[in-house]
Amino acid sequence: xxxxxxxxxxxxxxxxxxxxxxxxxxxxxxxxxxxxxxxxxxxxxxxxxxxxxxxxxxxxxxxxxxxxxxxxxxxxxxxxxxxxxxxxxxxxxxxxxxxxxxxxxxxxxxxxxxxxxxxxxxxxxxxxxxxxxxxxxxxxxxxxxxxxxxxxxxxxxxxxxxxxxxxxxxxxxxxxxxxxxxxxxxxxxxxxxxxxxxxxxxxxxxxxxxxxxxxxxxxxxxxxxxxxxxxxxxxxxxxxxxxxxxxxxxxxxxxxxxxxxxxxxxxxxxxxxxxxxxxxxxxxxxxxxxxxxxxxxxxxxxxxxxxxx
Amino acid sequence: xxxxxxxxxxxxxxxxxxxxxxxxxxxxxxxxxxxxxxxxxxxxxxxxxxxxxxxxxxxxxxxxxxxxxxxxxxxxxxxxxxxxxxxxxxxxxxxxxxxxxxxxxxxxxxxxxxxxxxxxxxxxxxxxxxxxxxxxxxxxxxxxxxxxxxxxxxxxxxxxxxxxxxxxxxxxxxxxxxxxxxxxxxxxxxxxxxxxxxxxxxxxxxxxxxxxxxxxxxxxxxxxxxxxxxxxxxxxxxxxxxxxxxxxxxxxxxxxxxxxxxxxxxxxxxxxxxxxxxxxxxxxxxxxxxxxxxxxxxxxxxxxxxxxxxxxxxxxxxxxxxxxxxxxxxxxxxxxxxxxx
Numbered sequence: 126x127x128x129x130x131x132x133x134x135x136x137x138x139x140x141x142x143x144x145x146x147x148x149x150x151x152x153x154x155x156x157x158x159x160x161x162x163x164x165x166x167x168x169x170x171x172x173x174x175x176x177x178x179x180x181x182x183x184x185x186x187x188x189x190x191x192x193x194x195x196x197x198x199x200x201x202x203x204x205x206x207x208x209x210x211x212x213x214x215x216x217x218x219x220x221x222x223x224x225x226x227x228x229x230x231x232x233x234x235x236x237x238x239x240x241x242x243x244x245x246x247x248x249x250x251x252x253x254x255x256x257x258x259x260x261x262x263x264x265x266x267x268x269x270x271x272x273x274x275x276x277x278x279x280x281x282x283x284x285x286x287x288x289x290x291x292x293x294x295x296x297x298x299x300x301x302x303x304x305x306x307x308x309x310x311x312x313x314x315x316x317x318x319x320x321x322x323x324x325x326x327x328x329x330x331x332x333x334x335x336x337x338x339x340x341x342x343x344x345x346x347x348x349x350x351x352x353x354x355x356x357x358x359x360x361x362x363x364x365x366x367x368x369x370x371x372x373x374x375x376x377x378x379x380x381x382x383x384x385x386x387x388x389x390x391x392x393x394x395x396x397x398x399x400x401x402x403x404x405x406x407x408x409x410x411x412x413x414x415x416x417x418x419x420x421x422x423x424x425x426x427x428x429x430x431x432x433x434x
Numbered sequence: 435x436x437x438x439x440x441x442x443x444x445x446x447x448x449x450x451x452x453x454x455x456x457x458x459x460x461x462x463x464x465x466x467x468x469x470x471x472x473x474x475x476x477x478x479x480x481x482x483x484x485x486x487x488x489x490x491x492x493x494x495x496x497x498x499x500x501x502x503x504x505x506x507x508x509x510x511x512x513x514x515x516x517x518x519x520x521x522x523x524x525x526x527x528x529x530x531x532x533x534x535x536x537x538x539x540x541x542x543x544x545x546x547x548x549x550x551x552x553x554x555x556x557x558x559x560x561x562x563x564x565x566x567x568x569x570x571x572x573x574x575x576x577x578x579x580x581x582x583x584x585x586x587x588x589x590x591x592x593x594x595x596x597x598x599x600x601x602x603x604x605x606x607x608x609x610x611x612x613x614x615x616x617x618x619x620x621x622x623x624x625x626x627x628x629x630x631x632x633x634x635x636x637x638x639x640x641x642x643x644x645x646x647x648x649x650x651x652x653x654x655x656x657x658x659x660x661x662x663x664x665x666x667x668x669x670x671x672x673x674x675x676x677x678x679x680x681x682x683x684x685x686x687x688x689x690x691x692x693x694x695x696x697x698x699x700x701x702x703x704x705x706x707x708x709x710x711x712x713x714x715x716x717x718x719x720x721x722x723x724x725x726x727x728x729x730x731x732x733x734x735x736x737x738x739x740x741x742x743x744x745x746x747x748x749x750x751x752x753x754x755x756x757x758x759x760x761x762x763x764x765x766x767x768x769x770x771x772x773x774x775x
Contacts (some may be wrong), residue, residue: 163525186524192539286638315685424710
């Protein structure tokens, strides 16, 4: 915590810091002429910038135009990015400064960590981390960092997509299934975890019929805990894709049981519709559609009636 | 309350305020200002209120965001051509009237190019100041090996959002020669999840936003009917309405904006009638603010994005006689889209 705060102080020069001195009053910036923004006579969506925002950007514009990739420029981009983390040009320029200064990219990862925690849904920060890891050619610690973000929000789309890229690029498949299963135990409705499971299984195995059968059993075990959870039912469909329901007679069996055991569960019947459709026993399929439309899945009534047709 | 009329005045005022001056806390959205303008403008068009703004000034302001090709060497930094999101780079205000020298750090963003063109169409501009050649050349530099597109040259993330922007730009400029549509099509196919929905990229989780981007891209390319797993896609979309409103992902919460992302996908697939509009409508109206605007859920404050998409979502039911019809592929009214003909 203390170390993190030191890094923050070093890179950040926000006015919330009591020692903050405007750039215009700093001797080391005296040679730079701030460059104002020109929005024209009648701007649309004008923003009432704070004086801090305006000043930081006036100096940022100046160094962009002079292409100054110095240490003070690097520090200025930290300030701009703190105020405006979606500024893709500030990120781009920062990377150029880092390259020019041959900066320690591990330190930079720490810097972006702070920003990532404050803005976990910002695209540019994740892209920046990807760039750093690629430059370092070393993913050490990144899985743990992503885990921290997922601890806050187990469905953060950016975190999951970054995680997939990391695992694919550096072949970090080893412990991922274990991690996914841990998340599932915490929340078996977490569809991101189910998707990640599919991602791992599809890469680590050939999705041969034996694997698919095992995965279907896995999904069934979670359905028994919570039959109305859509995720494992979709997963079963996913396992059948490319094959036939007739290759997995246990599915039909399971759904027929489910129909009786969980009378208010629409998912079992929904799969049966597909099973009967494949079998060609359309009368059964139609009966299921009717039951779904009239009773079990009234919120999707129109869909089931259409499917019936 | 009359069920066939939406309370237009307060929403018009909401949009007009959002196009005027935004408070300081919007500063973090500064790089994306052009998209905020798009929500407000297209929203006003949806409500039939374009006459309430200064269209000519708006056109000039949009054009001032175009990154023109270098006046001496048009190949120089060509990958930057397109539109910028705001004026933060620090050029002198220039509504695309005065030739300029390009700069390495004056970068366009593909989403800004899309919304700029959309806004010019809405405003009735003839696109005569659009440098079509350099925009399309810029687009070429954004396509990746796997068919997807990045947002900013040499510096942006790649995903389905940019794929959509590339298609919409090509469609609006009526020129597909800058993009490899086959590669793009294969990227979309590869991004369909095992559950039928479409993700931001292959293997990722199916999501309402990326589903719209993919479906609309296929539609604009004229390849929606080629898409092999349409049934699974339709089912996924219909089942995003799990209660009243639409959700963005399996087992996630309702949010008014998915009334557009998922709703428009269903419209394009020709099956919007399969959802329960009355329930959806009730959800959206619960998110309507007394002082104008709509929020993502009933317990949040309204914002322009959710206001715009809520109204779009409501327009799909074709029950409101004071809402315009939306061109689901382009994200502008049919009336604005007609100018392309």
